[in-house]
Amino acid sequence: MxxxxxxxxxxxxxxxxxxxxxxxxxxxxxxxxxxxxxxxxxxxxxxxxxxxxxxxxxxxxxxxxxxxxxxxxxxxxxxxxxxxxxxxxxxxxxxxxxxxxxxxxxxxxxxxxxxxxxxxxxxxxxxxxxxxxxxxxxxxxxxxxxxxxxxxxxxxxxxxxxxxxxxxxxxxxxxxxxxxxxxxxxxxxxxxxxxxxxxxxxxxxxKIDNRQFTLADFGAAHVGVNELVAIIPLILLGVLFAKLYEWFGHILHNVLKPLEQYKVIKAVIGGLMLGLIGTLLPITMFSGEHELTELAVEWTHMSAYLLLGIGIVKLFLTEFCLASGWRGGHIFPIIFAGVSIGYGIAMLFPVDPVTSITVVTTALSSAVLQKPIAVVLLFVMLFPIKLIVLIVLAAYLPMFVFKLKWRTPKVS
Structure with a gap:
């Protein structure tokens, strides 16, 4: 039986x-x-x-x-x-x-x-x-x-x-x-x-709507002396941007809290901000799933400061949407922001771009989500498998080294 x-x-x-x-x-x-x-x-x-x-x-x-x-x-x-x-x-x-x-x-x-x-x-x-x-x-x-x-x-x-x-x-x-x-x-x-x-x-x-199974092709990774030296700084940067993301959320939720009883007005303010930023930087709109593919192809034609700016604006816009009543998930936007910031760092310093985006995105995601195992299992399918050791380090160091005592509960 x-x-x-x-x-x-x-x-x-x-x-x-x-x-x-x-x-x-x-x-x-x-x-x-x-x-x-x-x-x-x-x-x-x-x-x-x-x-x-x-x-x-x-x-x-x-x-x-x-x-x-x-x-x-x-x-x-x-x-x-x-x-x-x-x-x-x-x-x-x-x-x-x-x-x-x-x-x-x-x-x-x-x-x-x-x-x-x-x-x-x-x-x-x-x-x-x-x-x-x-x-x-x-x-x-x-x-x-x-x-x-x-x-x-x-x-x-x-x-x-x-x-x-x-x-x-x-x-x-x-x-x-x-x-x-x-x-x-x-x-x-x-x-x-x-x-x-x-x-x-x-x-x-x-197959009906030709939906791709892979999210983006970032190419092969190279790990040399520069990359090994840069691992800890890259992880620290990922944690720093996670802190910035949390700060955006704290400020924006407090600013818009007086409008809690005025749901339509608050959501329209969110729509206005989304429209203004979307007009200037269309790539920051939507979840980031399809935009990730575009970024992986076009990043070499962008400046380092534009890439860093896109990543920061993406984090800000995501929290503005959440604070203004546009409810949804924040994992894709965080991944997109991490990749954009990682590319920007690779343009400023002599470090392999694929290694840079992998470490920064992993550290940022793990610091925000506080689920290192899930982050590792997610990113081994997204980034080159040869970077598995760096992915594990970037996922766990923000949790066990810094403990993230400054973090408050996030909206996902």
Missing amino acids: KLLGLGNLFLYSIFIGGITGLLTWSFLAVVSVTTHLIWSDIPKMMDMKYWTILICLIGGVLVGLCQKYFGNYPRTMDQVMAEFKTTKRIDYRSLYKSVITAICVLSFGASLGPEAALVGIVGGLATWSGDAIKSFVKKRTVLKEHGEIVIEYSVEAAVGMIFRSPLFGASTLLEDKKDSKRMKWIKTLVYAVTTAAGFIIFILLS
Whole structure:
């Protein structure tokens, strides 16, 4: 009976993994279509000056109305996962609010990523599926007992798909050391099956809209004497920019806090800032996923100070969006900012550019997210594998050397 129960859990993991891949691709495809419509198709039919500012103001009105009538959606990754750890489920009654608000935020150019919305969507639907099964299965079974594990790893798989990193969810396995040997085997099975099924569906569906599986090609890395000498300074710079990002958030949230009861006005102010900066530096808009590919190709044609400026502005704009009610994920924007800053440093000093962007981005991301294992598993799929030792150092040194006592909780 135990084997039968594990078999049912295996099949359930395949099913939920496939649904996760379908939902992730569908959500990203809808956002891609609406974004293309707003920023490409309509402008071709209308010759209008200051289109970026106009569209971002309209987006501000829509986001503000969503915040006013729906509430603070989409919820952050931290909020959703905190709910799951407490209740072993993710509420699905307000999924439509998250979907509508997230599509408005992402389609109208916010410097934010889709992971916050997808965590709630995938986790909510996995919870609903588990509730449906439990209503049919009255007696205690392996499936009924461990169904929440599938919810957890469906969420991890969805985030992994966004960042094209199937190893991302393994961070949960490595971080949880209290489980018994049997539970570790069950979790490993569920994670592997759910992730594999999800990625297979996601990759197959991505052929429909020609979605690339790799985020960007940064080229080969070279590690010599200069790079070895520069490792610690580069890590320190990454931590410094993480501090700057936190400072932006602290200042902007305090400045806009008096407008908390005026959701539409606050969101329109966010839209105005987004439009103004987007007009001057279009590359700082959106999550940074597609812009990362552009940056990897065009950075040699930019000055060091422009690259540094783009990275700093990206961090500022991301926090301005979050502070003004444009809610979403900040992982992609942080990665983009780190890469831009890393390229700028490589132009100023004799250090390999790929090594520079890898160390700076890893240190910055780890300092902000405070999840070194997840950062390592994410970036071994993004940067050259030969830099794995530097990635591990850059991920862990900000945590264990500096302890980041200055850090306050972040919105993700």
